[in-house]
Amino acid sequence: MVTTLSKLQNYFSEIEKNDKKGNKINAFLQLNPHAIDEAKKIDEKIKKRKAGKLAGKIIAIKANINIFGMNASCASKTLEDYKSPYDASVIEKIKREDGLIIGFTNMDEFACGWSGETSAFGVTKNPKSLEFVPGGSSSGSAAAVSADFCDIALGSDTGGSIRVPASHCGVVGLKPSYGAVSRYGLIDMSMSLDQIGPIAKNISDCALLFSIISEKDENDATNIGSKINLKEIEKISPNLKVGILDFKIHDQQIQKIIDENISKAAKKYKWKIEKVKLDYIDFAVATYFPIVYVEFFSATRRFDGRRYGKRIEEVCGSEVLRRIIGGSEISKAEHAGRYYYLALKARKLIEEEFKKTFRKFDCIICPTVPRLPHKIGEKISIEQMFQYDALTCPVNLSGDCAISIPIGKIKNIPIGMQIICEKFNEQKLFQIARSFEK
């Protein structure tokens, strides 16, 4: 019989073996020093048939979610010595249901990045193709699942930070509806856009972890929770109307893989498919970043060197500094209305456009990322970097839910397909994703 302890030991040994082989994926920043003892306790509960719904599942956590007594460093020098004084609500829920936390995963510094390269503790490699980036910012969480170092992982998604690495690493990643999962204990990047979500090897594990962490939490005023019925996920509606996003993608091979998969599924399940154009989606990147810059600037004012050791501006990397300077500039009184107000206005239009589209369609489908990942350390322009989020950040702006599922490969690099459903329709989202997985 496979026990939680034996599973944990296998994962530890996989992580060690991988490093010895020289692959050095660098998915973890800190392993849980109490994991062995906790695994034994969970196994005892399983024997007595008193264990929770996550018993036996080994879960990795992005290093921007507080776990009591551990170093939630956000992969930054600023919080290098920071010890979390409490558990985030999602961690409390996982522990209550006997999920075993294996450790903190690597990430882009303060979740500011697209590639996993901005971590202050070394880049994470893509387990499916080691010379390429795994995508970010939840780089270590996606890599840990993909490399078989854990069962499931938690990431956070502000503009694509769960879905982009899930796509490049060939795993499943969910960005829940805004308000579905409590953000209490998440070290925020952009509070009006951030959501915590699961990354898993399959839809079933992804839905299981979501069903636990999406329970309503009073500690987050924006949280209303979201309920799903795990048994219902196997049901596939034959009357779905699927919108295929009409968006100009430079890499036609990616779109071709998506189109082929949709056609196959539509034929098999008798779905109606139609192209759908969203007029304001081209404005999403220009809308998203001013909001992120301002909210990130505000969030980082607490890292002033008094409470957490180091002042952020003195020790951070280039992308974090770019966002802080950007936020400081936008917030200046002389710019009132020029950037932020325009961005808020565009955000509202994007939200309304999605809402209108979902009156006609059950879901919208598109590639998760409109480009292939670049090689680690490769020089690319900031505009090229923005492309990574072009199809994921609109969903954060609208507050809807989306999932990335692996759908094919180009030159051995996994390609993800993004399915988007209206806010708090995670049940339907999982059903559609499961029908592709089948």
Place this chain on the structure above:
Amino acid sequence: MDFLFHKLSEKDREEIKKQVDSILQSFSKKLSEIKKDIGESNIEREKFERDEDGNPSELSREIMFGNAPEKNKDFIIGERKKW
């Protein structure tokens, strides 16, 4: 540019400031293309404050003070102009 983490020099910092100016201008230009107007919106809330329930544990307090570089028994010290 490459995005790998590295210690920033004064030259890097100057370069980043220039990049930010150019990025913000491009965003502003793009967003100005939106002609459709939308009304202002606001949210009315009945309650603005929430009561905290429970007390933080001694250990939590100890960890919180442990994270601060300068402190005395009950205070975290932050001298003016030092941060």
